Amino acid sequence: MSDARKYFNLPSPFAMKRGGTLHGARVAYETWGSLNATRGNAMLILTGLSPSAHAASNTEDPSHGWWEGMLGPGKAIDTTRWFVICMNSLGSDKGSTCPASIDPATGEPYRLNFPDLSLEDVANAAHALVKSLGIDQLGCLLGCSMGGMSALGYMVLHPDSVRTHISVDTAPQAQPFAIAIRSLQREAIRLDPNWNGGHYDHERYPDIGMSIARKLGVITYRSAMEWNGRFARIRLDAEQREEQPFGFEFQVESYLEGHARRFVHSFDPNSYLYLSRASDWFDMAEYGNGNMMEGLKRIRVEQALVIGVSTDILFPLEQQEQIAEGLQAAGANVEFVALNSPQGHDAFLVDIENYSRAIGGFLSRL
Amino acid sequence: MSDARKYFNLPSPFAMKRGGTLHGARVAYETWGSLNATRGNAMLILTGLSPSAHAASNTEDPSHGWWEGMLGPGKAIDTTRWFVICMNSLGSDKGSTCPASIDPATGEPYRLNFPDLSLEDVANAAHALVKSLGIDQLGCLLGCSMGGMSALGYMVLHPDSVRTHISVDTAPQAQPFAIAIRSLQREAIRLDPNWNGGHYDHERYPDIGMSIARKLGVITYRSAMEWNGRFARIRLDAEQREEQPFGFEFQVESYLEGHARRFVHSFDPNSYLYLSRASDWFDMAEYGNGNMMEGLKRIRVEQALVIGVSTDILFPLEQQEQIAEGLQAAGANVEFVALNSPQGHDAFLVDIENYSRAIGGFLSRL
Numbered sequence: 001m002s003d004a005r006k007y008f009n010l011p012s013p014f015a016m017k018r019g020g021t022l023h024g025a026r027v028a029y030e031t032w033g034s035l036n037a038t039r040g041n042a043m044l045i046l047t048g049l050s051p052s053a054h055a056a057s058n059t060e061d062p063s064h065g066w067w068e069g070m071l072g073p074g075k076a077i078d079t080t081r082w083f084v085i086c087m088n089s090l091g092s093d094k095g096s097t098c099p100a101s102i103d104p105a106t107g108e109p110y111r112l113n114f115p116d117l118s119l120e121d122v123a124n125a126a127h128a129l130v131k132s133l134g135i136d137q138l139g140c141l142l143g144c145s146m147g148g149m150s151a152l153g154y155m156v157l158h159p160d161s162v163r164t165h166i167s168v169d170t171a172p173q174a175q176p177f178a179i180a181i182r183s184l185q186r187e188a189i190r191l192d193p194n195w196n197g198g199h200y201d202h203e204r205y206p207d208i209g210m211s212i213a214r215k216l217g218v219i220t221y222r223s224a225m226e227w228n229g230r231f232a233r234i235r236l237d238a239e240q241r242e243e244q245p246f247g248f249e250f251q252v253e254s255y256l257e258g259h260a261r262r263f264v265h266s267f268d269p270n271s272y273l274y275l276s277r278a279s280d281w282f283d284m285a286e287y288g289n290g291n292m293m294e295g296l297k298r299i300r301v302e303q304a305l306v307i308g309v310s311t312d313i314l315f316p317l318e319q320q321e322q323i324a325e326g327l328q329a330a331g332a333n334v335e336f337v338a339l340n341s342p343q344g345h346d347a348f349l350v351d352i353e354n355y356s357r358a359i360g361g362f363l364s365r366l
Numbered sequence: 367m368s369d370a371r372k373y374f375n376l377p378s379p380f381a382m383k384r385g386g387t388l389h390g391a392r393v394a395y396e397t398w399g400s401l402n403a404t405r406g407n408a409m410l411i412l413t414g415l416s417p418s419a420h421a422a423s424n425t426e427d428p429s430h431g432w433w434e435g436m437l438g439p440g441k442a443i444d445t446t447r448w449f450v451i452c453m454n455s456l457g458s459d460k461g462s463t464c465p466a467s468i469d470p471a472t473g474e475p476y477r478l479n480f481p482d483l484s485l486e487d488v489a490n491a492a493h494a495l496v497k498s499l500g501i502d503q504l505g506c507l508l509g510c511s512m513g514g515m516s517a518l519g520y521m522v523l524h525p526d527s528v529r530t531h532i533s534v535d536t537a538p539q540a541q542p543f544a545i546a547i548r549s550l551q552r553e554a555i556r557l558d559p560n561w562n563g564g565h566y567d568h569e570r571y572p573d574i575g576m577s578i579a580r581k582l583g584v585i586t587y588r589s590a591m592e593w594n595g596r597f598a599r600i601r602l603d604a605e606q607r608e609e610q611p612f613g614f615e616f617q618v619e620s621y622l623e624g625h626a627r628r629f630v631h632s633f634d635p636n637s638y639l640y641l642s643r644a645s646d647w648f649d650m651a652e653y654g655n656g657n658m659m660e661g662l663k664r665i666r667v668e669q670a671l672v673i674g675v676s677t678d679i680l681f682p683l684e685q686q687e688q689i690a691e692g693l694q695a696a697g698a699n700v701e702f703v704a705l706n707s708p709q710g711h712d713a714f715l716v717d718i719e720n721y722s723r724a725i726g727g728f729l730s731r732l
Contacts, residue, residue: 250542273612280616
């Protein structure tokens with residue numbers, strides 16, 4: 001399989017926010033388009049918890065990316081105009097240094113010896129990557145979901161490093177409902193005997209915990225409204241049903257199982273735990289003496305687009321309103337777009353038409 | 367401990383909706399107040415998935431019941447006026463015959479040899495109980511949550527058996543979001559090796575599966591809005607935190623853990639699985655040639671009160687609107703009350719003030 005990933009070696013040692021350092025760490029990234037002469041057309045995309053840097057197909061890797069409909073020549077994020085960088089988060093296992101990576105101090109995988117990970121560490125790694133490319137100021141910083149929190153961290157920690165910002169389905173801090181969901185996902189993994197304190201391998205792997213965690217994720221990433229239309233109460237055919245007590249009987253159960261099967265072995269469980277907890281920890285109030293709005297007001301950008309969706313139960317619309325309000329109070333020219341897409345939190349990955357209109361429109365007016 | 371439970375022996379054999387029969391089965395119930403001379407003041411309460419028949423304190427058992435604030439002399443459900451019966455659902459382990467009961471055919475617990483359980487079986491057991499008390503027509507049938515579905519089953523299966531109806535936080539059929547949640551709860555139990563195909567005992571018990579199931583339940587029974595006010599991002603004190611990797615750190619996590627600990631050994635896991643699946647199966651469309659509204663229109667009551675709450679994600683308000691619309695179309699005089707209580711699905715157990723006003727008001731106008 002072709003691979004478009006490039007790698008950036010982080011400064012070594014790389015100091016982590018909550019203590020500890022990484023030695024010889026790196027982040028994986030991909031790019032689309034070309035940096036122009038003024039270096040003013042750079043856009044960085046920070047991703048949600050699980051995606052890789054492969055946001056869209058490119059010459060080196062023609063396979064579809066996770067935001068294929070949004071990104072490319074002539075698309076909402078027009079790569080004939082923008083030099084787009086998408087980074088795999090530090091701590092994620094899609095090429096960046098993570099708990100599954102070899103700890104140079106021991107020659108063994110870090111596992112739980114990986115230092116505490118914060119989204120500010122993701123942001124700092126991204127900032128170092130951008131600087132290494134000769135870019136002093138991003139033309140646009142775009143963050144989706146968890147990546148939207150990382151982006152807020154980026155801007156508050158690195159003043160004047162971003163000209164315009166696009167904030168997609170995200171939050172200025174984790175609320176207790178989201179913490180409860182993520183805590184339960186982590187617990188399902190931690191309580192799986194095969195997790196074994198982080199010492200699993202391919203033979204003895206926490207499949208059950210990862211499967212429950214993923215299903216709970218998918219339930220909260222989508223929405224009841226979408227599923228009423230999509231699955232209703234449709235039963236599985238007799239041959240599709242599980243031949244065991246209390247086995248699957250409805251299409252929605254089989255849909256979740258399909259999602260879980262694709263995920264369980266494609267994401268390192270320890271990396272999942274680290275990134276999940278980093279999301280719970282993130283709180284813009286830390287930058288405002290305990291006041292989240294004051295934290296947001298420290299961010300300086302010229303223009304911002306903040307998008308949310310009314311069916312999102314994990315990052316509810318009021319949290320995007322807070323971001324919009326905070327950036328506005330900080331002096332930015334803010335557009336706030338509240339969509340009614342039925343797909344819930346994942347709408348940004350599915351309702352490409354409406355997200356394209358909002359993002360493409362904003363970028364075209366810059 | 368004093369015990370107010372009475373027991374009614376079901377007709378034997380008792381035929382179950384999906385096939386199979388129970389022999390020598392019984393249901394537990396409690397009563398408050400006195401049946402009047404015309405036998406017109408009887409009210410039956412059908413419960414949610416986990417409560418017992420002990421809805422409120424009474425002479426035999428002065429301990430607080432699960433709806434203590436609602437039920438008693440001078441309360442919204444005034445037991446000086448009403449003769450109130452609350453039944454523990456067939457299949458539940460709070461005194462009624464359930465998968466943990468001894469199968470007289472083998473002398474061993476039924477476990478998974480218990481026949482398929484439907485909410486219509488719960489309804490039929492309740493109807494037999496009511497008849498055994500010499501009551502031909504209930505003055506009021508009240509059902510909460512799962513009990514509201516059982517109540518719909520009761521009314522459609524037993525025409526003219528109910529004069530007025532109160533429907534609380536329930537649905538005319540399970541929607542895919544609720545099915546997904548309950549399926550994942552069941553899966554957490556099924557995949558716990560200690561569940562062991564239903565053959566657990568106190569030493570080898572599916573604590574982990576039950577704990578995850580309960581936490582997921584509590585998350586969906588409450589609401590994000592309530593938790594923002596109640597827990598926000600408050601941390602546990604250092605001595606309250608779990609001393610283990612990825613252990614609990616936020617108050618909301620400790621709250622869920624408390625709920626889970628109280629539940630895990632107080633509810634039989636197999637009974638939980640049976641009742642959970644019965645909730646998924648329930649569908650008023652079965653009584654309307656595949657059309658849920660047509661099914662509701664077969665119910666004949668004089669007056670009905672339908673209550674729901676806008677923060678309920680498990681039984682969303684639109685489902686109570688459907689019930690109200692269906693009963694109205696069937697000719698009943700229907701009051702529909704949509705509350706904005708922040709507590710989500712569990713509001714009927716917590717927001718006693720507003721539920722009292724609605725239920726007490728309806729009953730006082732009869």
